[in-house]
Amino acid sequence: MSPRPLLLRGGRVVDPAQGLDATRDVLIVDGTVAEIAPDVDVPEDARVMDCAGLVVTPGLIDPHVHLREPGQEHKETIATGARAALAGGFTSVVAMPNTDPVIDSPALVGFVAAAGRRAGAARVYPTGAISLGLAGKRLAPVGEMIEAGAVAITDDGHPIMDSGLMRLALEYARGFGVPVADHPEDLGLSAGGHMNEGLVSTRLGVRGKPNASEDAHIIRDILVAEFTGGHIHLQHVSTEFGVEMIRQAKARGVHVTAEASPHHLLLTDEAVEGYRTEAKMNPPLRSEADRAAVEAGMLDGTLGIIATDHAPHHYDEKERAFDDAPNGIVGLETSVGLILTHFVHEEKLSLGEMVDRMSVAPARAFDLPGGTLAPGSPGDITVLDLERRWSVDPSAFISMSRNTPFQGWELLGRAVAAIVGGEVLFEADPGD
């Protein structure tokens, strides 16, 4: 049954794919954008949403989340993750396959897709593992998984150390037009590490992961993508040299896309001081020079996609000595506020560029519907209030997990509504 028509009236519509940044009405009929114009007549029985003073954008897409289901439902489920996504302003997420069991068969891809549809929240796009069981040995049934709905293949969290396997993955996936997403880390160079290797790790007595462990792997991935012609998607890039290598590869025409995460844009390894496990993630927070390079790369489009790497963990698991705590932080409900506050309001990034990094570019990289509000596009829309002040309170998260280093941060701007297929699935409390 189709929802009632929905008219978003009088918002500032920012749709860089159409080169549009102006006050417009947006009409959604039968789940797709029907009309976008200065003054749209209200159809009979339409729901009208007054968007005066608000920003209307194509639905935001987070191409890197861990929803933990199946297997670790005490941290997050597909349903809670998809609802947390909506609350953070994301209408689509791409789920990583490192669950238990690993998503390495068409049946399991189908399970994730079905659970995502059942959740009735943000769209959940599955990915499939590159290698069976994330073991890094043999290709998983990539073609069947793609037919079942996988939008990319990745062994995220388990870097592909065998360059020969990476070659096969890039060549094979190329035939299906999907990217190979890799977590770039040379496990030999990073062995035993729990944070960035540098002065802070030396002082704290925590074993470090050097930049070189990421740099070496980024170069390897670029080289293999270059000669195979495959599409390599480099996840959560955190090093200065890595950003520069990607910049040069793009200039040479290599098919490479890359992510910047809000935490790598805003924090350094100083955040680990005091053995704060909520600042422990992989790749680790690095130096100020690296942070600045990730920022520059995000701004100039080298790291053209903002992705949260939403990685929920139960508080018991983070309430441990630093070496014993797992990597990862939640990100779905803080990303938009952080980017608006620290990049858009500071005039480093225009709203159009933000929508590009958080909707247009991820849609293009993963060949997802959306990324624009041109008539005929899916009725996936995010409504932002740029002036809403709020502070990060993990106890109010929709996500089942609370592990964030941004607790207590005062932010300006957030998503106040998220619309999927023309249905308003999330609306923020007015005073929230």
Next chain:
Amino acid sequence: MSPESLSLGKDLIGLESLSRDQIRGILDTAEPFKEISERAIKKVPVLRGKTIVNLFFEPSTRTRVSFEFAEKRLSADTVNISASGSSVVKGETLVDMARNLEAMRIDMVVMRHGASGAARFLAERIPSNVVNAGDGRHEHPTQGLLDMLTIRDHMGQIEGLKVGIVGDVLHSRVARSNIYGLLKLGAEVAVCGPRTLLPMGIEELGVEVFSRVEEAIEWADVLNVLRLQLERMEGGYVPSLREYNRIYGVSSARLERAPRDILILHPGPMNRGVEIDSDVADGPHSVILNQVTNGVAVRMAVLYLLAGGAPDTAEAAKKGGS
């Protein structure tokens, strides 16, 4: 100097966060406690009625016994828990174990743990005083303090001395506590060892770096020789113990070429013939056993100060309790 600025606060986690005056205050407080261990009846009522738990998640003989003597000679009631016999092996978390101990109304915990930051983790979660008896590769503050007390005993003062720390600095909590403490007291500090065992960024702590032990010997007034753990060879950090001894071992032949007599410290337990040769360990400039003796006095001082004592009343406290 106001008493507040000398107070250590609730815990002793490391020397990095202490001021020069706080460190001096601990060393000065240790002086009157030295004499207790020389008495026929080695007991004073300073901590009478206090309950102290010695919680050791890693094997330790020297440090655990030293703390236990310090506690008993101050009349505290003590309980020793070691990892092998504890509920840790049953999967209980560190925080649950600490809360259970706390529920039995204890006053202090002395903890050794294999993870850097474990002592601070505990201290932030329980109201008892926490003394770090070594956390991972982070700090071992009472070892740093007893090293400094021993150097001060033999050299008169620490300011202006050149102290070389030789060996596995990468994995060493002793090295970090020594570096922080010695620099604060005005010494010059150098580290020396195979580059695989020197951490990145160590120069930024304000220490000199030597790759060859001969250079460190040429430079130093004092050498603190670190233990080379056998697993470092298995981990591939050094090719063999024989090579380590030949290239980095502190031997009398190397010391004889030094321009001055060098005071030799070692935190123990020693691998004779690996990082240090026996004739050096047993030689005239070795103060390794003095370190062990001073360890008890320093730990008494730390426990006394954390229990609320002040440096200038330590002498009086020995007679009448705190």
